[in-house]
Structures are given as C-alpha cells and as structure tokens.
Amino acid sequence: MIVSIRVAMSALVILCVGLFIRSEIAGAELLVIAASPSVKAPLEALGHAFEAQFPGTQVRLHVEPGLDLRRTIASMQNHLKVDLHRGRGLIHLIAPGGDELLTRLDSKNYIRPESRRPYAVEPLVLVVPESVVEAPTTFEALAQDERLRIVIADPAVTTLGQKSRALLQSLGLWEAVNRRLEIAADARGVIDHLMRGEADVGILFGPEAVREQRRIRIAAVANHGQAEAVVHSLAMDYECPDRALAQRFIEFTQGREAQAVLRSLGYLSPIEAVNGKAPEAMVAGR
Structure with missing residues (x-):
C-alpha cells in the first residue's frame, strides 16, 4: 500500500x-x-x-x-x-x-x-560584527591575537562545524585557538554569539554571511586549498x-x-x- x-x-x-x-x-x-x-x-x-x-x-x-x-x-x-x-x-x-x-x-x-x-562552491569565511573596524584579515591571524574569542558551529552535529574544525586543523591552528573557542548550535547561533558580544569572530559559510550582511561582515575567506569546501x-x-x-x-x-x-x-x-x-x-x- x-x-x-x-x-x-x-x-x-x-x-x-x-x-x-x-x-x-x-x-x-x-x-x-x-x-x-x-x-x-x-x-x-x-x-x-x-x-x-x-x-x-x-x-x-x-x-x-x-x-x-x-x-x-x-x-x-x-x-x-x-x-x-x-x-x-x-x-x-x-x-x-x-x-x-x-x-x-x-x-x-x-x-x-x-x-x-x-558550478558553485560554498567557502568558509571569517566574520565579525558589521560595526567592528579592525578585524583579523586572515585565518592564521587567529593564533596571533590571544584576546580573540572565536565561535564555531557544533562539529558534532553540523556540517558547518565539521568544516570549521577541519579548516582550523589543516592550518595548524586548532591547538592554538582551542581554549578560546565557543561552540554554537548552528549558523544562527554563531551570529547570535557575535551579536551578544560573546565572541569576537566566527566562522560561517559564505552564503550565510552574505544573507546577514546588515549585521556582520566578511573579514577573510578560506581558499579551496585550505579547506574542503562544499561543492x-x-x-x-x-x-x-x-x-x-x-x-x-x-x-x-x-x-x-x-x-x-x-x-x-x-x-x-x-x-x-x-x-x-x-x-x-x-x-x-x-
């Protein structure tokens, strides 16, 4: 039936x-x-x-x-x-x-x-609140400023989180930033953390960042060699x-x-x- x-x-x-x-x-x-x-x-x-x-x-x-x-x-x-x-x-x-x-x-x-x-690739991007004037311009800069609090989506349950973790690991940054990481439930949670001042920078997929461009801006973009993007x-x-x-x-x-x-x-x-x-x-x- x-x-x-x-x-x-x-x-x-x-x-x-x-x-x-x-x-x-x-x-x-x-x-x-x-x-x-x-x-x-x-x-x-x-x-x-x-x-x-x-x-x-x-x-x-x-x-x-x-x-x-x-x-x-x-x-x-x-x-x-x-x-x-x-x-x-x-x-x-x-x-x-x-x-x-x-x-x-x-x-x-x-x-x-x-x-x-x-025909299209979703890159990982580093985002900050739109009002922030000075922001890191590369992902590598995250390891250089120990004051930066970083928020990523949960790697255990989201593709965004898994890709974000893989990017930080591939760049050799995971150990350097791990103690400064905040974990959000999903992409919306990453943005909420930034808006509430609970983090200084976050990692999103490009399309998600552009949809929220009134509140956040893109500070850096990972190239295809740095992370396995969504194709x-x-x-x-x-x-x-x-x-x-x-x-x-x-x-x-x-x-x-x-x-x-x-x-x-x-x-x-x-x-x-x-x-x-x-x-x-x-x-x-x-």
Missing part, C-alpha cells in the same frame, strides 16, 4: 511538472532544472542572468528535498517510460545540493556523466529533451557573468575557489 502511494504521488508530481511546462508561453525555449531547496537561490539567480543573456529562453526550477528529488527522477524514468523516450523527457538538468546525490544518480544511470560540471554540481538528466539548450546553460555557469552572480550571493565558482583571486573581492563587499 505504501509503495502504491509513493508511486501515485510521484506520478502526480510528474503530471504537475508536465502541465507546468506545457502552460509556458508558446515559442519560448524552456529549460527545467530539478533542484534541492539548498541551492534554489543561486540557481534562480543564474537562471535570471541566463534569460537576460539569451532572450526567448525561460528557466524554471522544480524544487524538492534530496530524497524526494531522487524518487521523482527514478519514477519518471522507471514508471512512465511511455512519456520518456529519448529526447522527450521533462527535465533538462539535475542540481541537488552537494554532490553525493548526483553521484548516486550517476550510479543508476539517471544522468549523463560526461555533462557533469561543478555544488549539475548534470543533464539522461532523458534531457534538449541537450543543446542544457549544454548552453552548463557552459554559462562556468563564465564570468555567472561568477559575478555567485559571488554576490556568497558563493565562488570552482575556478575562483582554486585560484584564490575571488576571496579578496568578497571581503567587506568589495
């Missing part, structure tokens, strides 16, 4: 997506991206920029949590093959949050692996209905305009994360 309900719900989602697509303005090139909620903001921004550069195109997101997204894609390819002959699929691109789900989909032949490209990739659905259009969007995400869009939201492009040039532009909104 449970399986039947899941199949029915998946079929309903697919039907809704199909009706949604067919209701678009006739003659427009429609690009549909299946995405997770965690990457909705950057993909929406990239979609708007893509539409502006290529008039007559429309980018639409089909957003579901990771597990539901996987079930929907599986249902589309396994239960409704009558509507999914090659070149007649409903989804062009798949962009889950993080790369683990994309790897799983690849193992099930739900994507075209040769099309897979990273987001996208790939063509195996039954992509218009590979040329999908490839055009993939190539767009690798260009300068896309990099500027991502930076404004606190992300880096993979190229910027490696070459270390973009972090300077992100600090203090430069």
Whole structure:
C-alpha cells in the first residue's frame, strides 16, 4: 500500500511538472532544472542572468528535498517510460545540493556523466560584527591575537562545524585557538554569539554571511586549498529533451557573468575557489 502511494504521488508530481511546462508561453525555449531547496537561490539567480543573456529562453526550477528529488527522477524514468523516450523527457538538468546525490544518480544511470560540471562552491569565511573596524584579515591571524574569542558551529552535529574544525586543523591552528573557542548550535547561533558580544569572530559559510550582511561582515575567506569546501554540481538528466539548450546553460555557469552572480550571493565558482583571486573581492563587499 505504501509503495502504491509513493508511486501515485510521484506520478502526480510528474503530471504537475508536465502541465507546468506545457502552460509556458508558446515559442519560448524552456529549460527545467530539478533542484534541492539548498541551492534554489543561486540557481534562480543564474537562471535570471541566463534569460537576460539569451532572450526567448525561460528557466524554471522544480524544487524538492534530496530524497524526494531522487524518487521523482527514478519514477519518471522507471514508471512512465511511455512519456520518456529519448529526447522527450521533462527535465533538462539535475542540481541537488552537494554532490553525493548526483553521484548516486550517476550510479543508476539517471544522468549523463560526461555533462557533469561543478558550478558553485560554498567557502568558509571569517566574520565579525558589521560595526567592528579592525578585524583579523586572515585565518592564521587567529593564533596571533590571544584576546580573540572565536565561535564555531557544533562539529558534532553540523556540517558547518565539521568544516570549521577541519579548516582550523589543516592550518595548524586548532591547538592554538582551542581554549578560546565557543561552540554554537548552528549558523544562527554563531551570529547570535557575535551579536551578544560573546565572541569576537566566527566562522560561517559564505552564503550565510552574505544573507546577514546588515549585521556582520566578511573579514577573510578560506581558499579551496585550505579547506574542503562544499561543492555544488549539475548534470543533464539522461532523458534531457534538449541537450543543446542544457549544454548552453552548463557552459554559462562556468563564465564570468555567472561568477559575478555567485559571488554576490556568497558563493565562488570552482575556478575562483582554486585560484584564490575571488576571496579578496568578497571581503567587506568589495
């Protein structure tokens, strides 16, 4: 019974997506991206920029949590093959949050692996209250000033905390700052500690810092060589209905305009994360 309900719900989602697509303005090139909620903001921004550069195109997101997204894609390819002959699929691109789900989909032949490209990186950033004038400009400076109180998210229960701890360890700072560390429940807790004066500096992901830029500012950005950043990739659905259009969007995400869009939201492009040039532009909104 449970399986039947899941199949029915998946079929309903697919039907809704199909009706949604067919209701678009006739003659427009429609690009549909299946995405997770965690990457909705950057993909929406990239979609708007893509539409502006290529008039007559429309980018639409089909957003579901990771597990539901996987079930929907599986249902589309396994239960409704009558509507999914090659070149007649409903989804062009798949962009889950993080790369683990994309790897799983690849193992099930739900994507075209040769099309897979990273498009955004969430860097770790050092943040201070917006009102602070003088702040450390590198992570290494945390070890030099023993007065600085540092707050990070809980490494035991959050990805942010795990990444923050790994960064401090990779830089050889963990022992030097460990006694000055405050542990917050999550990213919001890191910001609360700073706002209440319980810490001087904190570590967040770039997008989280940018969303709170009225209260905090970025003082330093970790480059890709200093820490294992969170990387987001996208790939063509195996039954992509218009590979040329999908490839055009993939190539767009690798260009300068896309990099500027991502930076404004606190992300880096993979190229910027490696070459270390973009972090300077992100600090203090430069």
